[in-house]
Amino acid sequence: MPAATAVSLAGDVVTLSEDTVETFRASFGGPLVFPDDADYDEVRGVGHNIAGKAVCDGGLMIDLSLMNQVRVDGDARIAIVAPGASLGDLDGETQKFGLATALGINSTTGVAGLTLGGGFGWLSRKYGLTIDNLLEVDMVTADGELRHASESENGDLFWGIRGGGGNLGIVTSFKYQLHEVGPNVLSGLVIHPFGVAREALPFYRDFCATLPDELSVWAVMRHAPPLPFLPEDFHGQLMLAFATVYAGDPEEGERLLAPLREWGDPVADVIQLNPYAGFQQAFDPLLEPGARNYWKSHNFTELSDGLIDTLIGYVENLPSPESEIFLAQMGGATNRVPADATAYPHRDAEYIMNVHTRWTDAGQDAECVAWARDFFGATEPFATGGVYVNFVSEDEGRTEAAYGDNYARLAELKQKYDPDNLFRTNQNVAPAGG
Numbered sequence: 001m002p003a004a005t006a007v008s009l010a011g012d013v014v015t016l017s018e019d020t021v022e023t024f025r026a027s028f029g030g031p032l033v034f035p036d037d038a039d040y041d042e043v044r045g046v047g048h049n050i051a052g053k054a055v056c057d058g059g060l061m062i063d064l065s066l067m068n069q070v071r072v073d074g075d076a077r078i079a080i081v082a083p084g085a086s087l088g089d090l091d092g093e094t095q096k097f098g099l100a101t102a103l104g105i106n107s108t109t110g111v112a113g114l115t116l117g118g119g120f121g122w123l124s125r126k127y128g129l130t131i132d133n134l135l136e137v138d139m140v141t142a143d144g145e146l147r148h149a150s151e152s153e154n155g156d157l158f159w160g161i162r163g164g165g166g167n168l169g170i171v172t173s174f175k176y177q178l179h180e181v182g183p184n185v186l187s188g189l190v191i192h193p194f195g196v197a198r199e200a201l202p203f204y205r206d207f208c209a210t211l212p213d214e215l216s217v218w219a220v221m222r223h224a225p226p227l228p229f230l231p232e233d234f235h236g237q238l239m240l241a242f243a244t245v246y247a248g249d250p251e252e253g254e255r256l257l258a259p260l261r262e263w264g265d266p267v268a269d270v271i272q273l274n275p276y277a278g279f280q281q282a283f284d285p286l287l288e289p290g291a292r293n294y295w296k297s298h299n300f301t302e303l304s305d306g307l308i309d310t311l312i313g314y315v316e317n318l319p320s321p322e323s324e325i326f327l328a329q330m331g332g333a334t335n336r337v338p339a340d341a342t343a344y345p346h347r348d349a350e351y352i353m354n355v356h357t358r359w360t361d362a363g364q365d366a367e368c369v370a371w372a373r374d375f376f377g378a379t380e381p382f383a384t385g386g387v388y389v390n391f392v393s394e395d396e397g398r399t400e401a402a403y404g405d406n407y408a409r410l411a412e413l414k415q416k417y418d419p420d421n422l423f424r425t426n427q428n429v430a431p432a433g434g
């Protein structure tokens with residue numbers, strides 16, 4: 001039995017005796033893995049945190065990924081979800097009942113981390129953020145107590161975990177409101193050569209301004225992947241894709257999407273009825289395991305001409321074939337919740353831009369990171385200054401920007417429930433007065 005070293009709350013490295021480790025092992029229901037064990041490097045939660053916060057050295061990492069059960073009550077339209085479930089686990093179960101809740105757009109993302117930061121995707125304009133559909137949680141706080149939190153019980157904790165990340169404790173169960181969705185939804189892509197972006201992006205902006213909550217259209221800019229429906233000579237060319245989901249009657253969706261589909265001369269139009277759970281996996285193949293990533297994000301209340309100009313210039317100089325820029329259309333129900341109703345404060349964002357700088361050759365690290373930082377700086381004058389906490393990368397120092405006017409209340413809660421800052425491997429909110 002190995003002794004283990006750990007970093008104490010005071011920051012010192014301490015050695016845990018073999019007895020301490022053995023006592024812990026005897027009281028613990030799952031496997032314990034130590035740094036010298038062969039499978040140490042494989043251990044993780046659902047592991048999508050873009051700042052790498054899923055893992056830590058010199059600390060205790062709790063891997064919840066085996067706890068991935070999802071239980072759906074179709075009559076009550078609720079789902080009870082264990083914290084290791086992925087979006088694919090949850091959508092897969094809820095869709096058996098023709099139901100879904102608002103989640104993100106990659107099926108491999110973890111429900112827990114996504115929810116605790118806020119959570120948005122194709123259904124959010126209609127049904128709000130993931131946290132707007134969260135009814136209650138069970139969680140373990142830093143004092144070891146198991147607590148139930150909802151609007152009517154431990155309401156302060158419930159306010160804080162809806163956006164506050166992992167700062168206030170470990171959530172062991174989530175309960176969500178579900179809605180009728182699918183099983184087929186009108187969804188897909190319209191793809192243009194990037195050369196038309198100077199006309200297409202203003203058209204996109206004006207089109208988005210007319211849309212009801214059921215319809216979401218995102219803009220994706222990157223080099224064209226070798227998708228089977230794209231002509232071979234277009235593979236690798238710069239493209240502008242409009243990605244869409246209509247969460248309602250497909251006939252009405254067809255009518256509403258007609259202007260988008262009729263605009264210009266697209267290289268491909270693959271908008272059709274797709275299984276909702278299938279479309280939730282549509283972007284998964286872009287995520288290559290082992291790729292190097294450096295992401296940046298801004299919130300915008302509008303797509304101004306100046307922003308569009310700047311965007312075009314940087315897309316024309318993308319540093320790698322895998323890099324991409326996503327403009328997610330927000331608004332709708334996400335912005336009809338008061339900014340102080342939950343810890344997530346960005347109820348004014350009409351668009352969230354996510355810059356996925358991704359490459360494979362370590363020799364390109366400096367170039368790719370520099371490109372992302374330059375792009376981020378150039379678009380900053382058009383942004384709100386706020387940022388979605390789940391899109392903050394490690395070195396940014398933007399935690400206060402992530403919580404805006406809600407930061408002080410979150411810091412008070414941190415002081416109440418985790419005064420020693422036990423949960424600190426996250427976008428950390430320091431306990432108030434600490």
Ligand SMILES: Cc1cc2nc3c(=O)[nH]c(=O)nc-3n(C[C@H](O)[C@H](O)[C@H](O)COP(=O)(O)OP(=O)(O)OC[C@H]3O[C@@H](n4cnc5c(N)ncnc54)[C@H](O)[C@@H]3O)c2cc1C
Pocket residue numbers: 044045046047048049050053054055064083103104105106108109110111112113114115116117118119120121165166167169170171172287390391425426
């Ligand atoms: C490819 C990709 C696509 C994405 N798409 C979207 C999207 O469409 N919409 C969106 O809103 N976000 C999206 N995100 C961001 C995503 O929400 C965050 O990366 C989130 O942290 C992922 O959660 P996880 O559970 O997979 O992460 P993990 O890395 O497993 O966990 C992240 C952190 O969350 C906290 N945490 C996790 N579980 C618990 C728990 N049970 N209790 C307390 N704290 C916990 C911990 O601090 C942990 O370090 C995407 C990220 C990636 C990488």
